[in-house]
Amino acid sequence: MTPTPIVRFRNVTKRYGDTSAVDRMNFDVYPGEFLTLLGPSGCGKTTILRLIAGLDEADVGDIFIDGKRVNGLPPNRRDVNTVFQNYALFPHMSVAENVGFGLKMKGLPPSTITSRVGAALSMVKLDELARRRVRALSGGQQQRVAVARAIVNEPLVLLLDEPFSALDYKLRKQMQLELKRLHRRLGITFLFVTHDQNEAISMSDRIIVMNDGRIEQIGTPRQIYESPDNMFVAEFVGEINTLDGVVTAAEQTTLTARVEDAEFPMTNRRGFQPGQRVKVLLRPEDLFVSQLQDEAPGPHLTGTVEDQIYKGTTVDVFIRLASGTTVCATQFFNEDAEDISYRVNESVHVTWIRGWEVVLPDD
């Protein structure tokens, strides 16, 4: 039995001028989950947060929060809070005043405010800085204040609009971990917006991949990464190699497709028929490269090494196939292959484990 959604979009459209930022969207957010809206900038993901927060109104459709239709309800009467992209901290207030603002607006007694602000600040490890002016803080500290200012109100849903986009790489990684921990501790539903697929994959329970105001795919990070529904998702989330193929034979669950000049057995997940043109998608880490003198690995592609890039724990090998297509294969250092370097222009075999490929119709 699925739990009652805490946020529900039913056929929601929001237009700005002629363009639809959100186009007939339907989705549910479940209590306690960490749901990420992932998509390129301008795809409407921030608009969704604004619609939930009440900062924008839907043109069409219904939005429900905790079972109640909230269309037309002003933001100050919605039980959700936002962590804004640039934090939008109040520059004239101290850290503690910023965090206590929501409670003060609710008219809570000062003693309650003080203790709850203290608790929220210790949750984000800012106890020491309570009396500081927010402008005197570093980016990471400001980010924590913004989070504390929102969670102190114990919202039903915490909306996070690209909260880490202004932070450098290391701080970003650290804040991601901390936010994930905070989510576990609080049990509040997090609705997180990002254009960074790594961030989405490493943090989320579920991801909604968006493009042009529409949903491309909803699923767990694993589903999104390993079985993308369409080319957009496949290409947006992570690196992927795309090969053209034709189905030569098809059964219920298996098929054979010709890719380049070789026939490969594949898993038939979408009822492909013989003769159909397909795209065969392979993640770089799923490709295996072997040298010609090694034993030929069953069905395989042949190509020449164009380039290789050393990445510390892995090596990316770029291989030009006979058709001219270049594929990237990520090779891992391990006991069997301490030396995985290839010469440029060396001919190699490329293959993969059956079933690891994603086959999509070519349209």
Add this chain to the structure above:
Amino acid sequence: MTDRSPFKTAVVAVVAFWILVFVLLPNLLVLAASVLARDEVRFIRPGFTLAHYRALMSTEILGIFVRSIAYAAGTTAICLAMGYPFAFLLARSSARKLLLMLVVIPFWTSSLVRTYALIIVLKANGLINTLLLETGLIQQPLPLLYSNTAVFIGLVYTLLPFMILPLYAAMEKFDPALMEAGYDLGASRLQVLRHILLPVTLPGIIAGATMVFLPALGLFYVPDLLGGARSMLLGNLIKNQFLAARNWPLGAAASMTLTLLMGLLLWAYFVSVRRYGDPREALTR
């Protein structure tokens, strides 16, 4: 200062010289005049006295001080009430450039000329009365000119841009996301205004208020031209002491007191800037 280029030295020297000779020195002369004795022929003669400052304490002159401050405060309040919402909308308007232009255009004409023009608008058979009579809204012309109302109209008209421009500067720097954050955290419109917009734009308010209040104390020609016989303000008092009554020391004492008053207000402004941040500095980052 590490850069000691001749250009920089020259620029600083010119400005320093200017301030010294045309600002500081005259003020010192006025200060000196205010503590010297009055002379019928040569205006002042040596002899230290604080009598003129005591003379300022007369009920008549104190009354002028109080009335001037009240007029200036009233003008500031009206300008703020009109300018604040206007500046807010101006900063968010798509016709911002045009509207800003309209605010600045009056500066192209001398404010003295514009004050004369106001007479034509306000007098008994002037524009406003003619319009109201023609449309039948009134039977008798309104006694607009030579009244306190006319003085207020003149002061507000002349000084409104000085309120709008600093407010606009503050509003333009104001990050609208702060208001959204306020609503998001449960504040009503009134609470957002009170707890967020007003305090964050306070430096602009204080700058605007200073730029309206201080000139309003000294703009003698507006009450001269538009006010009745009894609407004498501080500026008129000073002007009269120097030109009509030929009592330079008293005029100088009144002038120094006015300068002191302005100094106090400027000090309050700087204190507030230190507390709430420079209005010119981005408030968001």
